Amino acid sequence: MTASAHRNAPEFDIDSPKAGQVALKFFFNLMDKWHCSVEEQMVLLGSIGRSTLYKYRQLPEVRLPRDTMERVSYLMGIHKSLRILFGDKPSTYEWVRKANSEAPFNGNSALELMLAGGVVDLADVRRYLDGVRG
Template identity: 70%
Template sequence: MGLPARHAEADITSGDAGRVALTFFFNLMEHWGCSKEQQCTLLGSIGNTTYFKYKKLPNVRLPHDTLERISYLMGVHKALRILFSNQPERAYEWVHKANAAPPFNGRSAMAYMLAGRVVDLADVRRYLDGVRG
């Protein structure tokens, strides 16, 4: 006998899932060279207390908004790793480079995402998914 269907999939609201998401996030932020302020904005304009709590990588049930933001950043990271599969360092640099394409209009993807809305993260992911084909 297996587990009941509702337990067959990982619970993305569990504390363990929160820790895994935060581990990914902070590793990516290190690769992207993001400041604490940028990281707080990307996580939804969280305060310093929450930021430093999250940095300890606790088993924490993350808010839906935070999970959604990290999910979009995972998609951005994945698309960049595929697009720049032969040049991984360019995958990490891309977010800081000016981009003439809409929706960036000369700004970098990072500057675009730092407007702070979830939709800004989604737009960058959608753009990269479109480029990737």
């Protein structure tokens, strides 16, 4: 991209309500692929309340908290890594539920680790997959 084209490119504001809507759309599509329960979705979004989750399911244009955007960003990276490693087939989406003896999983699944609830747990799964990808 040339310098002038870069200056004329529209900027994407990650704090905008539109960015929140895009993040939520991605999140709920991924949750369907991973077959996550309502409770699992609430934890993955930062232990939000059930009413907030149902509000988010309507895909409003909403300014999401930074923590929520960070969580969705990690999930996007995890999804991207899985697609690169395994392609777009059902087994790709089953990986998160399979037991894994490697660190940081120690016999648990990636989803079990992510459901510990901390942003760092999502980051650990992402780092692991980035390392596997090379």
